[in-house]
Structures are given as C-alpha cells and as structure tokens.
Amino acid sequence: xxxxxxxxxxxxxxxxxxxxxxxxxxxxxxxxxxxxxxxxxxxxxxxxxxxxxxxxxxxxxxxxxxxxxxxxxxxxxxxxxxxxxxxxxxxxxxxxxxxx
Amino acid sequence: xxxxxxxxxxxxxxxxxxxxxxxxxxxxxxxxxxxxxxxxxxxxxxxxxxxxxxxxxxxxxxxxxxxxxxxxxxxxxxxxxxxxxxxxxxxxxxxxxxxxxxxxxxxxxxxxxxxxxxxxxxxxxxxxxxxxxxxxxxxxxxxxxxxxxxxxxxxxxxxxxxxxxxxxxxxxxxx
Numbered sequence: 001x002x003x004x005x006x007x008x009x010x011x012x013x014x015x016x017x018x019x020x021x022x023x024x025x026x027x028x029x030x031x032x033x034x035x036x037x038x039x040x041x042x043x044x045x046x047x048x049x050x051x052x053x054x055x056x057x058x059x060x061x062x063x064x065x066x067x068x069x070x071x072x073x074x075x076x077x078x079x080x081x082x083x084x085x086x087x088x089x090x091x092x093x094x095x096x097x098x099x100x
Numbered sequence: 101x102x103x104x105x106x107x108x109x110x111x112x113x114x115x116x117x118x119x120x121x122x123x124x125x126x127x128x129x130x131x132x133x134x135x136x137x138x139x140x141x142x143x144x145x146x147x148x149x150x151x152x153x154x155x156x157x158x159x160x161x162x163x164x165x166x167x168x169x170x171x172x173x174x175x176x177x178x179x180x181x182x183x184x185x186x187x188x189x190x191x192x193x194x195x196x197x198x199x200x201x202x203x204x205x206x207x208x209x210x211x212x213x214x215x216x217x218x219x220x221x222x223x224x225x226x227x228x229x230x231x232x233x234x235x236x237x238x239x240x241x242x243x244x245x246x247x248x249x250x251x252x253x254x255x256x257x258x259x260x261x262x263x264x265x266x267x268x269x270x271x272x273x274x275x
C-alpha cells in the first residue's frame with residue numbers, strides 16, 4: 001500500500017497530520033511507510049494537483065476527494081469535518097474510511 | 101521582525117468590508133485595540149473566527165475593539181480578495197471591522213508572519229501582548245486564553261501575565 005503526504009513548509013500542520021496518520025495506521029496493524037514529499041513551487045503544485053498542505057493520498061487516492069478538486073496552490077488545506085467545523089488536517093474518520 | 105512590546109500601533113487608513121475607510125484615529129475612544137493579522141483562506145483563521153466574534157461580543161461594551169487586517173496577496177490567493185472578504189464577513193456575521201491591507205503596509209509595520217496573529221494595544225496604543233488567541237485550534241482543547249487574559253489585564257491597567265506567545269497558523273502571503 002502506498003501512503004503519501006504531500007506538504008508545504010509554509011503550513012504548520014504537517015507534524016499533526018503525520019502523527020494522526022501514524023496512529024490510525026498502527027491501530028489497523030498497518031506498518032506501511034509514509035512517503036513525505038515537500039512541494040516547493042507553484043509549478044510543482046500544479047503538476048502534482050496539490051490543493052494545499054497537507055494532502056494525503058492512499059494508493060494515489062486523496063483521503064478527501066472533494067477537497068482534492070481545489071485549485072493547486074502553496075497554501076494550507078481546509079478539511080471540512082463531519083460536525084461542520086473546519087480543520088487544517090483531515091479527521092480520523094476520513095483517514096479510516098480512506099484505508100478501508 | 102515583529103514589533104517589540106511597548107511599540108506604538110502603526111498608523112493606517114484602510115478600506116473595510118463595510119464600505120468605509122478606517123484609520124487608527126477612528127478607534128481613539130477604545131480602551132484596548134486588538135489588531136489581528138487575518139485572511140479568508142486559512143483553516144487556522146477559520147477555526148478561530150468564532151472566538152474572535154465571541155470576544156468582540158463579550159468585551160465590546162468594555163471598550164475593546166477587534167480589527168482584523170488581511171494583507172495577503174490576492175493574486176496568489178484569490179480567496180483573499182477584497183470581494184471575497186466582504187462575502188465572508190457577511191456570511192460569517194463578523195461583528196468586528198475587517199480591513200484590506202492591499203499594499204501590505206500594516207503587516208510589514210507590525211512584522212506579522214502568521215494568520216491569525218494578535219497584537220493588543222493599550223489605551224495609549226502601546227503593544228502589550230503579541231501572539232496567539234489561545235493555546236488550541238480546537239476550542240474544546242483550550243486551557244490558556246491568552247488574548248482574553250491580556251485584554252482583562254489591559255482593561256485593568258496592569259501588565260498581562262503572558263505578553264508573548266507563538267502564533268500558530270498560515271504564513272502571510274507576501275507579494
């Protein structure tokens with residue numbers, strides 16, 4: 001299973017996303033390595049269809065397919081949580097569903 | 101570099117989402133002025149917006165004015181354009197002024213780096229607190245209410261116990 005986190009250094013949420021993803025993976029007994037890829041230019045953001053940091057892909061599929069359609073940009077990504085709040089990282093539920 | 105404690109508030113005259121220009125002098129009657137480097141697009145700002153509204157509602161009658169300033173480059177982040185600012189302020193029911201710093205002058209004068217990033221000025225418009233609104237993006241996890249505590253201190257005429265914290269959020273989008 002290929003697990004990627006695409007991130008941009010201007011957004012501080014990457015460590016929180018990594019920790020959450022590692023926790024969810026461990027709970028499911030998955031020992032897959034997480035590939036971290038830093039996006040550094042707007043051109044790279046467009047080439048990778050990077051809608052903001054962090055972007056998490058499981059087997060190439062975004063954990064938030066709706067948000068994946070956002071304009072490629074070096075920015076912090078917004079995740080809409082089930083309770084209506086917004087967050088700079090996906091919810092545990094989103095990660096769990098993406099891993100099913 | 102961020103301005104030091106005790107520094108005077110920067111002079112400004114910026115368009116607000118209410119269709120009027122707002123200058124530092126417009127807030128001369130306020131006992132505390134809170135400039136918040138802010139924007140539309142940042143999830144950290146959005147997570148704290150409700151608390152900004154709540155603080156203005158609770159402390160407005162006691163002489164506190166919150167003023168959000170968006171200095172982000174709207175070319176790279178179109179969500180932060182003036183039109184989008186007006187739309188967001190209306191949609192979210194902002195009860196504080198939301199100003200557009202298109203030339204990024206105020207952000208540079210403050211030495212702001214993040215959104216949201218708070219600057220509390222006292223009655224004499226000297227900086228008394230700088231940093232985060234509180235210690236958790238998630239409202240349920242808040243244990244230290246830095247901005248509220250700083251405002252209570254300033255209104256009481258004393259120094260805040262905590263005068264500087266690290267603002268957590270998106271970077272200011274420079275041109």
